[in-house]
Amino acid sequence: MFFYSNNNDNGNRRLLLFIVIAIIAVSRICLYIGDNKTADNNDTETESSAADSVNVSINTSYFNNSNLSYPMGSAEELSGDVAVVSVFASTPDYSWDFSDSEDCRTREDTLKYMDIASEWIEKNAVEWNQDVNFIYDWKKCEYLYYEADLSENVLISRHNYGGDEVGRYIDSNIPSISQIKNKLDCDEVVYIIYYNTDDKFTDVSNTSVYYDGCNYPYEYVSLYCNNNYCEEPPAVYAHEILHAFGAPDLYTADEYGNNYGTTDELVDYIKNNLDNEIMYTTYDRVTGECHYSSITNDLTEITAYYIGWTDRSAIAEKFGMQSSSHSG
Numbered sequence: 089m090f091f092y093s094n095n096n097d098n099g100n101r102r103l104l105l106f107i108v109i110a111i112i113a114v115s116r117i118c119l120y121i122g123d124n125k126t127a128d129n130n131d132t133e134t135e136s137s138a139a140d141s142v143n144v145s146i147n148t149s150y151f152n153n154s155n156l157s158y159p160m161g162s163a164e165e166l167s168g169d170v171a172v173v174s175v176f177a178s179t180p181d182y183s184w185d186f187s188d189s190e191d192c193r194t195r196e197d198t199l200k201y202m203d204i205a206s207e208w209i210e211k212n213a214v215e216w217n218q219d220v221n222f223i224y225d226w227k228k229c230e231y232l233y234y235e236a237d238l239s240e241n242v243l244i245s246r247h248n249y250g251g252d253e254v255g256r257y258i259d260s261n262i263p264s265i266s267q268i269k270n271k272l273d274c275d276e277v278v279y280i281i282y283y284n285t286d287d288k289f290t291d292v293s294n295t296s297v298y299y300d301g302c303n304y305p306y307e308y309v310s311l312y313c314n315n316n317y318c319e320e321p322p323a324v325y326a327h328e329i330l331h332a333f334g335a336p337d338l339y340t341a342d343e344y345g346n347n348y349g350t351t352d353e354l355v356d357y358i359k360n361n362l363d364n365e366i367m368y369t370t371y372d373r374v375t376g377e378c379h380y381s382s383i384t385n386d387l388t389e390i391t392a393y394y395i396g397w398t399d400r401s402a403i404a405e406k407f408g409m410q411s412s413s414h415s416g
Contacts, residue, residue, distance in 0.1 A: 161298030255304030
């Protein structure tokens, strides 16, 4: 912004130029890739409520920060042994009480659903000539289980474009990525933050993906155990974990520049041709219901491309999407 004034002293015009430089510090914007149900099946869903009030542009170059020890975050390649760290987070609005039988049952369900989700991803990996093995059973390994007390309410944290308190918690209370890898002899680390929400909770589970600019290199899922009058099913767990490794949502256009340039035309194509793709829906294609004992959705070539299981996607090319974070 330039300010100037005129001075006619002795008939001479003097120009005074003031340059005011506003320094904008962009310390963090965490990519919330949202969630778990298609707009067709859940009219109340909002991909990110914060995006309605904040104009954000995020480029997928966040996967390519070469300045840190973990340039693509804690979840780089969906291959080899993947450790899943579970954090049961209490907040002022939703807390855990493990002296309560219902909270204990909900916690047990998370392990059961993670078992189904990991088995489904591992099975699909084999079909794409990949070898993936999830290490997630916190009953067998203390490195994988934590209980956190967070000061922020769930929605405030979710819509804070950073969830920096979660990053600080992981950084201060959980062994480092290197320590976890050494302890468990694993290749990648993903964190799931479990919130004990009730079934009237209307927001959707989401995944925060590390990129150049975030303070902490952690890929973590914010898993809202109950919402929209039902428990989150295993398909949601798989959907969100795939986000952590680069998979985009396929049920919504890329309005804010954080979903690989997904277009309305692509969404229509998926709806008409691949309507059982897990990044399009987590419901059963036939019944429109959630499944709690299995995952009936598909993992197709476009998702395989964006999680690094194949070098190209004819669909992504056809609709001019950005390259996979795993290519090049």
